[in-house]
Amino acid sequence: MEPINNGFGGASGMSRSMEGGAAGGTLPPGLTEEEAEELRVELSKVEDEIQTLKQVLSAKERHAGDIKRQLGISPLSEIKQNISKGWQDVQSSNAYLTASATLDDISQSDAYKKTQEAFSQAGQMTSEALSTMGAAISQRIGTMRLGYNVHHSLSMPSMRSSPSFRSFEDKMGSIRK
Numbered sequence: 001m002e003p004i005n006n007g008f009g010g011a012s013g014m015s016r017s018m019e020g021g022a023a024g025g026t027l028p029p030g031l032t033e034e035e036a037e038e039l040r041v042e043l044s045k046v047e048d049e050i051q052t053l054k055q056v057l058s059a060k061e062r063h064a065g066d067i068k069r070q071l072g073i074s075p076l077s078e079i080k081q082n083i084s085k086g087w088q089d090v091q092s093s094n095a096y097l098t099a100s101a102t103l104d105d106i107s108q109s110d111a112y113k114k115t116q117e118a119f120s121q122a123g124q125m126t127s128e129a130l131s132t133m134g135a136a137i138s139q140r141i142g143t144m145r146l147g148y149n150v151h152h153s154l155s156m157p158s159m160r161s162s163p164s165f166r167s168f169e170d171k172m173g174s175i176r177k
Contacts, residue, residue, distance in 0.1 A: 140164040
């Protein structure tokens, strides 16, 4: 019993001495015993060729790796080149070019410019408001009596009734609403 090479480096469950063809011992309809044997021989040859080609490919890959090492091409530089090439491919794709053109059109539109201006103004106003609030808090804290501990002062009833605390509390209350 001689095993047939299945092309994956090992033997398959089939053997050349199997006369019946299929596992049930019968040949497919319209196939003679001679034709079945010819097909088995041809299959064996094809699987041997596949195995040989895999070995040749493996040897070529090792040789290419050796050449790359001699040239100083590291796996990292290959990855960088692949990413760079991929990015160039993306940038030249129709989808990217279309999206880029659309974004350019949007950024040139009046609605975009008005929105950008509104956000810019809102940012400036927010910055000014926070700056003003910070200055007011600093000024109020500066007017408090220096002899008191801040944590202790906040718990004191006289501190809560001070104009500075009430003003701060009013501002904080209006922000929460």
